[in-house]
Each structure stands twice: as structure tokens, then as C-alpha cells.
Amino acid sequence: MTKVAFNISMSLDGFITAGNQTREEPLGKNGEFLHEWFFSSGAEGDAYVQRLTSNIGAVICGRKCYDDSIPYWDENGPTGALRLPLFVVTHRPLLASHSTGIYHAVRTIPDAVKQATSAARDKDVSLMGGADIFRQALAGGLVDEIELHIVPVLFGAGTRLFDTLPEQIKLEPTSMLETPLARHIAYRVVK
Template structure:
């Protein structure tokens, strides 16, 4: 069975989005620069493109927060990866929503969403989108791995990654240097998980 993996771009000062996240700027002011590496351009673009392809190949399901869903639905035109089932962590459940790109959004609580996503992903990984839901999964002992794309950018303020959670992380392989530094860590379990 696959892992539950937070795969996120983060600024050097620890932010996953810029300040003032809003519908017109879903990544906050300046936050979209965190994802420029995904285009695979520039002198180290081949490394970045390879990392992006690897991430895309291993995603079998997605867990995301309600705010990420609300802000991203229009941008994605459906689920974040076409045809891939996505599970929205929320207290405001509703009927499933079929995205324009063939994927389905299901709405559930944290533990149920993680369990359902792992079942749907099979041997592939569950990718986590959203700093708040990642923090909740880490605190609940449901996050297996953290994959960071460390961007040489200082945002000054914005959405912090993990916001006070504590965990022990073990490096998984050597860092890869492209236009950003790609790092992977296994999360050491603090307690047994329900998934």
C-alpha cells in the first residue's frame, strides 16, 4: 500500500503561500513563485522536470483541506490531477462532486478521508495539499512522508508549514539540486495511526 505524502513547495523562510491568500490570489501575494520550478525551465530544469514527473507518476489519490478545495477548484478545472480521486477534509460534508476532468471529490473528516484515500490509491501514494490539513495529519500520526521543494525565496509572511507541530524526520535519499532543492523525509511515528 502507498504512503500518505505531503509534497509541497516551501520558501526558505518556511511559507507554503504568500500573505493575503484570497480567491483572486489563491497562493497569496508572491506565492505563485513557489511553483515556477515545475515548468522545468532554466539551466537545471531537467532535474526539476524529472522530480515533477516522478511526483505525477506516483499519485493515486489526494487529500486536501476545504480551503484549498474552495480556492483551487476553478484553477484545476476539476481534481488537482485529472481523473485522480480527491478527498476533502471538512466538517461540512456534502455529496460527492465530479470534476470536469474526470476525478471525483469526496467530503469527509480527517481520519476517514485519509483511510478512503489510501484505499483508492492502492499501491500508489496519497498526496496531501494544504498546510493546515498536513499539520492535522502529522498531529494525528497519519502522515508518512514529507517531500519538500525548497525555493530560494523569502516571502516574509504567509501560510507557515506545520505551524508549531513537532516531529522527527529521517532523510530519504540525497537532496536533488535543480532550480530548487528537492528533499524527502520519512516521518517517525509518535503514536499508532488509525489508517
């Protein structure tokens, strides 16, 4: 059964971006440190990344994430050679060069989840960000699992993930893995 899993890297003090965000540094000053675990965690980390990505069939992100990532994504989208469909929640058109069938603009989070679930073909849907999209999806009961990649850094400023939640959300821990550059903790959302 397809599940919607929110995956995100976060500083130990709860930020998913560092402070001082600019167009050149959309994750803030030294914010890319949040993703180093994904690219250089050694054999155990590489095996974890493979497990994490092997059952994803589609991806959802918000407009800010899309706009910030354009310099880093090509016509294949965020999953590169896998060419998984990306559903961008937005009210504005996407870049003309992103009309390759990978990128899809959708107006609401429920529509994005519905279309991504269909496109995933029994695989999981990865909700990749940002914080606002996550909070809205969580409030709408659309998130099945939360996987946090807690990176050993204190930013002190930036974008907080859990800044405003509409209500108390109960979680059940399902797994934890320690790698050299992050602690990976997964929770099932109790509905």
C-alpha cells in the first residue's frame, strides 16, 4: 500500500534551513551541511540512502522548494536518472523547460497527494518540503510517516520545521539509525 512519507534533514535545534538565506544560498549560510549525510556517509550511510530511495515512486514539493532548487535540477527533476514524477504545489506555471513529463504543477496538497499516489504505482510518495507544505499536509491527515535526518549542527536561526502545528499529533517510532553525519529517526503518524 502506498504511503506518503515526509523526509527532511534538520539541525539539532529544529531548523531545516540556516539563517541568512539568499538566492545564491537558498538553504542559508552553510545550510548545505544538512545534506552532506546523503552524499558521503560511508558504506552504512550509502546502504541507508539506497533503502530510503528504492521504494519511492513519486515526489511532492512546494513552490519555494522548486524555485530554490531550479539551479540544481535538470529536466530529470530531483531524482536524476530515476526520472520520478515531481508534483509541485503552486498557482503559477512551472518553467517551460520543465515540460518533459517529470514536472507537474498542481494547485492543492490533496490534489498533489492524489496524483502522486496514482503515479507512484504502489510505491511510496516522498513529500520533500518545505516546512509549510509539510505542516499543511500533516494538518490535512495526508502524511503517513515522518523521517527526520537530524544533523549534528546548531544553526540558531533559519526555517523551523515544527514552528506552528494546528493540533497535537501522536507519533509512533518505527526505526532509528546512527550514521557518521546524521541520526535517522522514522515515525508513523497515528491516525
